[in-house]
Amino acid sequence: xxxxxxxxKSFRPRRGAAAVDAxxxxxxxxxxxxxxxxxxxxxxxxxxxxxxxATLLVPDGGAATVAGADLRAAPGEVRRxxxxxxxxxxxTDQATAREELxxxxxxxxxRKAEAVRRAEQGLAAFDLAEFGDRVCKTYSGGQRRRLDLxxxxxxxxxxxxxxxxxxxxxxxSRSQVWAEVRRLREQGMTVLLTTHYLDEADALCDRIxxxxxxxxxxxxxxxxxxxxxxxxxxxxxxxDPAATTGAERALAELPCVQRLEALPGxxxxxxxxxxxxxxxxxxxxxxxAVGIEPEHVQLQRPSLDDVFLALTGRALAHSS
Amino acid sequence: MKLVRxxxxxxxRQLLLMARSPVWIAVGLLQPLCYLxxxxxxxxxxxxxxxxxxxxxxxxxxxxxxxxxxxxxxxxFTGFTLLGELHAGVIERSRVxxxxxxxxxxxxxxxxxxxxxxxxxxxxxxxxxxxLTVGLADLLLAMALLALMALMASSVSYGLALLVPTDAALGxxxxxxxxxxxxxxGTLLPIALAPVWLRTAASWNPCYWAVEGMRALFAGHLDAxxxxxxxxxxxxxxxxxxAWSARLFAQRIR
Numbered sequence: 001x002x003x004x005x006x007x008x009k010s011f012r013p014r015r016g017a018a019a020v021d022a023x024x025x026x027x028x029x030x031x032x033x034x035x036x037x038x039x040x041x042x043x044x045x046x047x048x049x050x051x052x053x054a055t056l057l058v059p060d061g062g063a064a065t066v067a068g069a070d071l072r073a074a075p076g077e078v079r080r081x082x083x084x085x086x087x088x089x090x091x092t093d094q095a096t097a098r099e100e101l102x103x104x105x106x107x108x109x110x111r112k113a114e115a116v117r118r119a120e121q122g123l124a125a126f127d128l129a130e131f132g133d134r135v136c137k138t139y140s141g142g143q144r145r146r147l148d149l150x151x152x153x154x155x156x157x158x159x160x161x162x163x164x165x166x167x168x169x170x171x172x173s174r175s176q177v178w179a180e181v182r183r184l185r186e187q188g189m190t191v192l193l194t195t196h197y198l199d200e201a202d203a204l205c206d207r208i209x210x211x212x213x214x215x216x217x218x219x220x221x222x223x224x225x226x227x228x229x230x231x232x233x234x235x236x237x238x239x240d241p242a243a244t245t246g247a248e249r250a251l252a253e254l255p256c257v258q259r260l261e262a263l264p265g266x267x268x269x270x271x272x273x274x275x276x277x278x279x280x281x282x283x284x285x286x287x288x289a290v291g292i293e294p295e296h297v298q299l300q301r302p303s304l305d306d307v308f309l310a311l312t313g314r315a316l317a318h319s320s
Numbered sequence: 321m322k323l324v325r326x327x328x329x330x331x332x333r334q335l336l337l338m339a340r341s342p343v344w345i346a347v348g349l350l351q352p353l354c355y356l357x358x359x360x361x362x363x364x365x366x367x368x369x370x371x372x373x374x375x376x377x378x379x380x381x382x383x384x385x386x387x388x389x390x391x392x393x394x395x396x397f398t399g400f401t402l403l404g405e406l407h408a409g410v411i412e413r414s415r416v417x418x419x420x421x422x423x424x425x426x427x428x429x430x431x432x433x434x435x436x437x438x439x440x441x442x443x444x445x446x447x448x449x450x451x452l453t454v455g456l457a458d459l460l461l462a463m464a465l466l467a468l469m470a471l472m473a474s475s476v477s478y479g480l481a482l483l484v485p486t487d488a489a490l491g492x493x494x495x496x497x498x499x500x501x502x503x504x505x506g507t508l509l510p511i512a513l514a515p516v517w518l519r520t521a522a523s524w525n526p527c528y529w530a531v532e533g534m535r536a537l538f539a540g541h542l543d544a545x546x547x548x549x550x551x552x553x554x555x556x557x558x559x560x561x562x563a564w565s566a567r568l569f570a571q572r573i574r
Contacts (some may be wrong), residue, residue, distance in 0.1 A: 054416055079418050090413030092405075094340045095333070106329055107417040135340075151413065 001159055001190040002030040002053065006062035009048050022048040024214035025062065030207075032158075035181065035191045039201040039304065040211035041314075046194035047087065047163055049211070053192070054084040054161050067158045067190075080108070083152035087163040089144055090151075093137035097128050097147050100136065101154050108155035122150040126180060142173025149180055153189070160184060162193035166200060178204050198304040208304070212312045226302045231258070232276035233302065234283065237268040237295040244268060250290045256282055268295075326420040330427025338431060348394070348435070352443050355386055356450070367509075376451035381510060383447050384462065384534035387440045389507035391466045392527060394439075395473025396498045398432045399481030399490055406485060422566045425478055429562070432474040433467050440466050454538050462537040465551055469530055472558040479565035482572045505531045530554045 007026045010019040023045040030036040038046040051057045053066055055075040064071040067081035091100055101119035102112075110118065123132040126146040136144065145165070152160055165181065166174040181204060185191055195201050201208045202222045209219040218225065238244045244267045251257055251271065256279045260271040273279035276299045287294060308314070338344065363378040372378045405411050414424055444452070444459060454462075477494065484490045504518075505511075505527035511519055522528040533550020541547065 056412065056415060076418060079416060082416070084416040086409050086412055088409045090409030090411075092333075092337065092408065092410055094337050099333075099336070103329065103333055104413070104417070107326070107414060107419040109418065155417075 001032045001034070002028060002036075002064070002066050002192060004028040004049075004053070004062065004064040007049065007052060007059050007064055008061040009045075009052055009057060009059055021214050023052070026211075026214075026216055028209065028216070030190060030192055032190050033185060033188050034206045035185050035193070035204060037201040037205035037208045038192070038194045038211050038216075039196070039198070039205075039208050039308075040194075041196055044211040045214040046196075046211050050084075050161050050163050050192065050194055053078075054082060055079050056084075080155075081158055083155065083157035083160045085148045085152040085160070085162050085165065087167060089148040091136040091144060091147055094135055096135055097123060097132045097139075097150070100147065100151060104151045105154045110155065118154050122154050126150040127176075140173070141169050142176060145169060145173065145177055146180065149177070149184075153184065157189070159190045159192065162191060164195060165193055166195075166197070174200075198308075202304055210308060210311060212308075217311045218307075222304065225304060225307045228307065231272065231274040231302070232279075233300045233306075234271045234273055234276050234280060235263065235268060235298040235300065236271070236283065236287075237263075237266070237297075238292065239295055240267055243292050246290060247287055247292050247294075250286050250292070251283060254279075254282060254286060323420050323423055323426075326423030327426045327430070329419070330414075330423050331430050332427075334428055334431035335434065338435060344435070345438075348439050349442060352386055352390060352439070353446065356383075356443065356447055360450070374451070376453060379447055379450060379452040380454075380538045381535060383444065383452055384538040385507040385510075385531060387443065387462075387466055388469060388505065388527070388531045388534050389502055390439060390443075391436050391469040392473050392502060392505075392507070393498055394436050395432060395470045396477045396494050396501075398428075398474045399477035399494065400487065402428065402478050402481045403485060403487060403490065406481075421570045425475065425566050425569045426562070429471055429474040429478065429565075433470040436470040437463060437467055452538075455540055455542075458537045458540055458542055461542065461547070461551075462534055465530060465533055465537070465554060468551070468554045468558045469527070472554065472561045475558070475561040475565040479561075479568045482565075482568045501525065501527055504528060507531055510535065526553050526557050 004026055007023060008021070009023045010021045012019050026045070026049050028036075038049060040046050048057065052059045053064060053071065055071070055078050059072065066078045069077035069081060071078055098119050101122045102115045105115035105118045106112065123129045126149060128143065128146055128150065131139070131143065136147065139147065152162075162181070166177050169177065178200070181191060181193070193205070205222065207219060207221055208225060209216040210225070211217070218228070220228065236247065238247055244262060247269055248260065248262065251260060251269065256273050258272040258274070260269050262268070263270055271283070280297060280299070284294070284297070360379060360382050361375065363382050364372060364375050367378050367381055372381055411424070440463065444454065480493055481490055484493050504522045504525040506522060511522045511528060514522070529546070530550045530553065532546040536544040536546040
């Protein structure tokens, strides 16, 4: 449904300044009915990629097909087939949700009576009927976001682009937006979204492309990505420094241990193993053989944060 | 056809928003009314040199200038409303739809034109009890000329807002253009009172010819050469301004 090849874009911060590559060649392939997430820190090139695909920016190079239309040869056709919801939305404070929906449908060429009908359906579908005739400035963040989504799909596009769909929302509104996006997918819509939230990518996306420095570093399902690195990690708490040194020496020999390091600021070890389920009994047996009694053992499944850290050498949470 | 439909769509929405914030009407009326009531009476004696022998004569010279200034200034400053919409993401939301880019400009410029015409008609009517006399045909033609001026000024302003898209920078830019434009077109006092060099400079300002046309119409000289000269020149300039701004819209708001 979306295929890109080497999509590129650079900007000049000022006239005469050196060009900065925002996107250095993105190759994407998103299947019909899939929710694909571009995950990365701010400034990685996610939004630029999305804006190119939504015809808002002209790519400097590369090619893309969106919903069967060629992005560079027929941007008008792409426009008709897609919906786009910008990060900040785009509603007018003094207009009501119903008026916005009617206008949006009409800007897509829908006739007036049909536009009125679609506005009604949109209000019902996105749980906005109750205040559909109040002006937008009275809405909460979550209500505004649901209206943004309703506006993005009022012309029934086949592909929907969402730029940071839940930035600034409270947890309840977030999960509501997630539910709406899943519902759209169930209706057969293809969704390409950007996010810098790991939990969002994990919970919502069928596939994720990790974006850093203007390119896709790796992609896969959330599970695949997590398996790609480290396996699991196990933390073992130990009673004193001597036990820690002893345990380090004994455990480093084990074939199931990929690497291990002392815990900073406390007595204990952090180990990376292929599979915690089979490794933990071996670890405990080895420690018992050298007479060391662990205080506690903890198992951590890898998070997408670990994936990001492993791939880019930086933690996502700190790079934004 | 699509352009007309899309322009109508944008225009309708803009009118609706205007009707929802009636503050602009109050503010927009108050200032010219102050000039009308507190400044114009001074003019009877001040304008004696240019042939004003009564309050009625003074109004005939002053009101068309005031209306022209309103159309030019109001139009030139309307770019700020576009900046507001750009920041709110409203323009971007329109951009991803197949709506005509020129319609996004025209619908807005026509809203501004409508607002200025409503103001102008109100002011002209309010000036009548103070001694302004003007024929209906003259007034209608004057309103047509004003509409062209407003359309021209707001198109220029929207174009500038796209070129200089921050509040802090747009203000000085617009002021720098608006002030000499208004002074050199004799909106407050007729340029006829000015020394020769100033008159020569003014004759290079197209808005001067529009204001001259306005004055001729309010003086009841429907067939004066200033009228068709002003109309023709303003129509031409409006076409250029709309084309320039529409091109910018099409380029920057692809």
